Amino acid sequence: MATFCTMLLLCIASLLLSGVLSATFTFTNNCAYTVWPGLLSGAGTPPLQTTGFVLNQGQSQTITVPQSWSGRFWGRTLCTTNSTTGQFTCGTGDCGSGTVQCSGSGAVPPATLAEFTLDGSGGMDFYDVSLVDGYNLPILIVPQGGTGTCSATGCLADLNSACPTSLKVVQADTNEGSESVACRSACEAFDTPEYCCSGEYGSPNTCKPSSYSQYFKNACPRAYSYAYDDATSTFTCTDASYTITFCPSTTSEKSSGGENPEAVPLVNNTVVYLGPNQVNSASHALTRWCAYSVLVLLGLF
């Protein structure tokens, strides 16, 4: 009897940890440079265990997110700590906290955003990648193990070098001339109601795509390109965990052996193949085993 109880408790504990009542987010940095993810919880949702950390090239980190969490993630680049003041600042996506932890501050635009509302309407998770605040690096979101449509989304294109001149953010202190490090949104660059969907343009009927937002939309058809771009940019999945990959590797039109990778066509002529590290992990097997054990144990009482 005592053994059963212990096992039951262990199972409940592992169910909690393995994501039945919470989701996990696994961040992976496939960029050729270091990325410092920033994490911001929405108003009224529980805080996360971290609000910022470093991801070296090739590194991954998983965090557990409480049920019904909402908020956003982004990648900070070109970060340094000032040796005199000790202040930590980033060339793009800086959150102004002066430390690696963002502690409740959001990204200074331009920054590519991964936005989530977990366990929302109908128990579904809603997620998107947004370029409404501009772009600084490619991001891919892939749901893992959920039910429903559960499409991958993201912006895979490198919009920095191709950014329209009037929106380009050039790194100030580079020796090798001007390197474009981010691409501003038209709203941020020109600050007009028309581009920002404010004032008389504050509704889906009056705020239309601009030539600038269309530039983003063409390059990244699944990402939000302006405030009312919901129809083609918001995705749903239920009871999933998520991988968030900075600079996902792209392989164009190439079959890759017997791995049976999941192909994600995000942009015409560009297909992403997800490697084994981006597909389901063993944690779901544990979850199923535990759920089964709990049912068996409950049957005994």
Ligand SMILES: *[C@@H]1O[C@H](CO)[C@@H](O)[C@H](O)[C@H]1NC(C)=O
């Ligand atoms: C460090 O901060 C000081 C004081 O703000 C500033 O004058 C200096 O230029 C900074 N150093 C670097 C390397 O950015």
Ligand SMILES: *[C@@H]1O[C@H](CO)[C@@H](O)[C@H](O)[C@H]1NC(C)=O
């Ligand atoms: C891909 O190309 C087809 C045909 O040209 C077009 O109808 C479709 O909208 C394009 N899809 C995206 C996501 O751009």
